[in-house]
Amino acid sequence: MRKSLVAALLASAAMFASVPAYAQDSAAADAQETVGIADIVVTAQRREEALQNVPVAVTALSSDALDQMRVTNVKNLAGVAPNLQINTQGLQSNPTIIIRGIASGTSNNAVDPKVGIYLDGVYIGRTVGSVFDLADIERVEVLRGPQGTLFGRNATSGAISLVTAAPSGEWGMKATGSYGNYDAWRGKITLDLPALGPLSVKVAYLHDQIEGDQTNLIGGRTLDLSVRDPRFGNLRYSNKLGGRNIDGGQLAARLDASDDFRIDYRFDYTDARAVGRGVQSLGVIPDASGQLLQPIVNLQGLLGGITNESTKRIDNLANATSLEHVVTQGHSLTLNWDVSDALTVKSITAYRKFKQDPYVYDLAASGGLKFTVGQLRSLLLDGGTTLFDPANLPGPNDSFFSLLTARATKQKQFTQEVQFQYTQDRWELTAGVFYFHENSPATDILGILQPVANGKVVGDQAILTAFPVGTPLAPFGIDINGDGVLDARDVNSFDALFGSGTTDTRAINDSMAIYGQATWHVTDKFDLTGGLRYTLDDRQTNIYSIAGGQGGQLGPGKYKAHFDKINFTAIATYRPTDDVTAYGKVSSGYVAGGILSGIPYKPESLIAYELGLKTKFWDNRVRANFAAFYSDYKDLQTQNFIDGVQFFDNAGKAHIKGFEAEVDVVPVRGLTLSGNLGYQDFNYKEFILAGVDVSDVARTTYSSKWTGRISGQYDAPEFSNGGNAFVRLEGRYKSKAPLVSTPITDLAGNVSPLEQYAYTKAYWLVDGRLGVANLPLGGVDASISVYGQNLFDVDYNPFGAPVLSLTTTYDRGRTYGVELGIKF
Numbered sequence: 001m002r003k004s005l006v007a008a009l010l011a012s013a014a015m016f017a018s019v020p021a022y023a024q025d026s027a028a029a030d031a032q033e034t035v036g037i038a039d040i041v042v043t044a045q046r047r048e049e050a051l052q053n054v055p056v057a058v059t060a061l062s063s064d065a066l067d068q069m070r071v072t073n074v075k076n077l078a079g080v081a082p083n084l085q086i087n088t089q090g091l092q093s094n095p096t097i098i099i100r101g102i103a104s105g106t107s108n109n110a111v112d113p114k115v116g117i118y119l120d121g122v123y124i125g126r127t128v129g130s131v132f133d134l135a136d137i138e139r140v141e142v143l144r145g146p147q148g149t150l151f152g153r154n155a156t157s158g159a160i161s162l163v164t165a166a167p168s169g170e171w172g173m174k175a176t177g178s179y180g181n182y183d184a185w186r187g188k189i190t191l192d193l194p195a196l197g198p199l200s201v202k203v204a205y206l207h208d209q210i211e212g213d214q215t216n217l218i219g220g221r222t223l224d225l226s227v228r229d230p231r232f233g234n235l236r237y238s239n240k241l242g243g244r245n246i247d248g249g250q251l252a253a254r255l256d257a258s259d260d261f262r263i264d265y266r267f268d269y270t271d272a273r274a275v276g277r278g279v280q281s282l283g284v285i286p287d288a289s290g291q292l293l294q295p296i297v298n299l300q301g302l303l304g305g306i307t308n309e310s311t312k313r314i315d316n317l318a319n320a321t322s323l324e325h326v327v328t329q330g331h332s333l334t335l336n337w338d339v340s341d342a343l344t345v346k347s348i349t350a351y352r353k354f355k356q357d358p359y360v361y362d363l364a365a366s367g368g369l370k371f372t373v374g375q376l377r378s379l380l381l382d383g384g385t386t387l388f389d390p391a392n393l394p395g396p397n398d399s400f401f402s403l404l405t406a407r408a409t410k411q412k413q414f415t416q417e418v419q420f421q422y423t424q425d426r427w428e429l430t431a432g433v434f435y436f437h438e439n440s441p442a443t444d445i446l447g448i449l450q451p452v453a454n455g456k457v458v459g460d461q462a463i464l465t466a467f468p469v470g471t472p473l474a475p476f477g478i479d480i481n482g483d484g485v486l487d488a489r490d491v492n493s494f495d496a497l498f499g500s501g502t503t504d505t506r507a508i509n510d511s512m513a514i515y516g517q518a519t520w521h522v523t524d525k526f527d528l529t530g531g532l533r534y535t536l537d538d539r540q541t542n543i544y545s546i547a548g549g550q551g552g553q554l555g556p557g558k559y560k561a562h563f564d565k566i567n568f569t570a571i572a573t574y575r576p577t578d579d580v581t582a583y584g585k586v587s588s589g590y591v592a593g594g595i596l597s598g599i600p601y602k603p604e605s606l607i608a609y610e611l612g613l614k615t616k617f618w619d620n621r622v623r624a625n626f627a628a629f630y631s632d633y634k635d636l637q638t639q640n641f642i643d644g645v646q647f648f649d650n651a652g653k654a655h656i657k658g659f660e661a662e663v664d665v666v667p668v669r670g671l672t673l674s675g676n677l678g679y680q681d682f683n684y685k686e687f688i689l690a691g692v693d694v695s696d697v698a699r700t701t702y703s704s705k706w707t708g709r710i711s712g713q714y715d716a717p718e719f720s721n722g723g724n725a726f727v728r729l730e731g732r733y734k735s736k737a738p739l740v741s742t743p744i745t746d747l748a749g750n751v752s753p754l755e756q757y758a759y760t761k762a763y764w765l766v767d768g769r770l771g772v773a774n775l776p777l778g779g780v781d782a783s784i785s786v787y788g789q790n791l792f793d794v795d796y797n798p799f800g801a802p803v804l805s806l807t808t809t810y811d812r813g814r815t816y817g818v819e820l821g822i823k824f
Contacts, residue, residue, distance in 0.1 A: 057625075084142055091361055092272075112125075149531035154592070166252055172190075200256075251268075260339070266334075287747065320360055325356070334346065414438075442504075515534070517532075532566060567589065604634070605635065612626065636651045654682065723783075727770045764792075769788070
């Protein structure tokens with residue numbers, strides 16, 4: 001139905017007008033008229049400035065450049081800037097964003113991200129709520145390094161700012177549509193309506209769908225979780241893994257109330273249905289939990305189970321993974337008042353929310369295992385002598401999770417910011433106040449060694465029937481009382497080890513800040529900038545109910561924490577010529593602490609040092625920007641797994657050093673060459689894990705030391721009847737990256753052979769496109785192109801987790817298709 005809607009939409013749009021499917025990027029478009037690179041205006045310091053003049057390491061992409069690279073949401077930005085990496089954690093709704101070696105964090109509602117994401121100046125509090133698909137993006141800015149003064153907390157490694165297009169007040173329409181392999185349909189349409197007096201309106205719609213590229217061998221089965229939480233009920237495993245079906249809409253309205261006063265309203269809505277990537281096992285981790293799991297895996301050949309185990313990519317898997325459904329929407333109202341030529345006051349008021357329906361995700365790749373409670377008892381208590389008794393054998397719809405993970409969550413947030421910008425000949429000031437409130441409930445079901453009988457999760461009573469009071473506890477290591485047998489006081493620990501637990505939580509967070517940053521133009525060539533921000537954070541985690549669940553839980557109750565922090569920025573900028581900007585910068589950053597799984601964790605802070613150089617030369621044919629940095633982290637927040645259970649804590653101290661380079665060259669009219677290179681060297685100075693300092697062997701997960709990107713585009717001269725041909729090729733590089741934070745060892749502390757697979761190998765991804773743009777066709781301009789992504793069909797696995805087994809996910813292989821567009 002949605003597919004036919006897109007087709008009808010594009011067909012009707014073709015009768016009117018729209019834009020070329022692949023508009024030239026700003027540098028290439030400018031090169032058609034003059035051989036040179038166009039200036040880009042950014043708001044990296046919360047005011048409009050030329051990219052080359054701002055003393056911040058920032059990459060800016062125009063709407064045309066985003067179209068060329070097929071960027072529609074945050075996930076598509078991987079590699080566009082040096083030291084920017086974006087991985088999906090299997091689940092498509094929760095990207096891991098890494099800037100300068102530090103990842104954005106966990107999806108839990110009690111933990112804040114470390115990369116700030118902003119939409120039209122509005123801070124997005126949760127990574128799940130940040131994956132909105134936008135049909136009409138005007139500009140994206142990627143800011144690297146702490147942005148704690150002007151952008152606030154939770155931007156220790158950087159920030160990503162997305163700016164949607166404002167209405168022009170003039171009639172216009174643009175539409176694009178594409179079709180590719182895996183039955184991929186994509187279409188978007190934008191209508192810019194004529195002004196009605198002082199009011200201008202613009203609307204946009206986007207649809208994006210693609211079939212999963214991996215087959216689920218247990219697709220169509222259902223999992224009944226009602227014994228743990230009736231709200232989850234029956235969840236159906238998807239037949240295909242890795243697919244998506246997304247609809248998104250935008251509305252932008254502008255009221256020019258007077259020459260000095262403007263009101264902007266924005267609304268965005270995304271309805272995303274997606275299925276996580278297929279998860280496979282690289283092998284069982286030989287720790288305490290693995291000692292229990294390995295015999296079960298070894299028996300699967302006899303029991304008819306599927307282990308999903310391979311060190312090579314497999315596309316036919318048995319995953320207990322259901323559909324994710326996330327609905328995101330947001331409203332913002334921006335008032336802009338030019339009080340005088342020197343003073344501007346801006347107010348940004350916003351309300352956003354998202355809802356993620358209940359889903360199950362097979363993070364441990366164990367959905368195809370077969371084992372019963374009776375077999376588990378036999379394995380642990382009678383040496384396996386009754387493993388194959390008829391009463392113990394699994395039925396056709398029996399299964400066994402090594403780790404069960406299911407979740408449902410939502411969030412509502414309100415933000416208010418009032419900003420003042422004052423400008424004189426010799427100095428500039430940006431100051432403001434900020435308030436953030438969020439309320440985010442979540443229900444998590446977590447199970448270790450969880451049997452499933454006839455499609456229904458086995459509850460506590462059934463498990464405790466198999467392991468009654470008096471059962472010897474020596475095999476389990478959970479004897480609370482030291483009496484050697486299971487009794488009533490051991491049940492909670494026993495339930496946490498075998499079977500699943502349910503936790504209901506609610507995060508209620510408030511943050512308030514006051515900030516100011518001033519620049520003094522000491523001379524025409526030398527500036528000094530200083531800024532301060534004071535932040536207050538009040539955090540509350542309500543734990544309503546616990547049955548089993550993760551280790552470390554304090555029990556039901558309300559847990560509160562309060563933090564405050566002063567962050568600073570100091571910059572010296574020197575511009576010897578109009579084409580050169582050099583700067584030195586010292587800044588600090590801060591991520592609030594909190595309580596997760598009943599365990600308090602402290603705030604994370606850092607001080608960063610940066611030297612930068614921005615240049616243009618060869619008659620504006622070359623733009624070359626460089627930055628070198630060193631960052632000192634204190635109480636670095638990390639996510640770790642111990643015996644398959646996730647913990648979030650402060651690792652201790654770390655430092656990062658590195659450099660970045662970005663170069664754009666227009667050697668001749670029509671040809672644009674671009675590239676970036678990033679390097680970061682991350683080292684822990686202290687990393688306390690389970691009471692032991694492992695800083696000498698610890699590493700930061702998913703983060704590559706080297707990243708790079710190179711692209712070339714040639715826009716041929718116009719044909720005699722108008723229009724021009726173009727060709728584009730680009731490649732993105734990532735060096736190897738660890739999948740786990742510490743080496744994989746056995747119970748004796750020796751490095752396991754599995755350690756060799758605990759890395760993502762280095763890889764290149766090459767994309768390309770070829771087409772014709774701006775063709776006159778019946779009074780409109782049309783375009784057509786063919787595209788390909790991951791042209792060499794590279795297998796790469798950007799995500800992994802040590803959850804009893806070392807598991808991993810592989811991203812999609814080669815995709816290709818054709819795209820059409822029209823405009824007037």
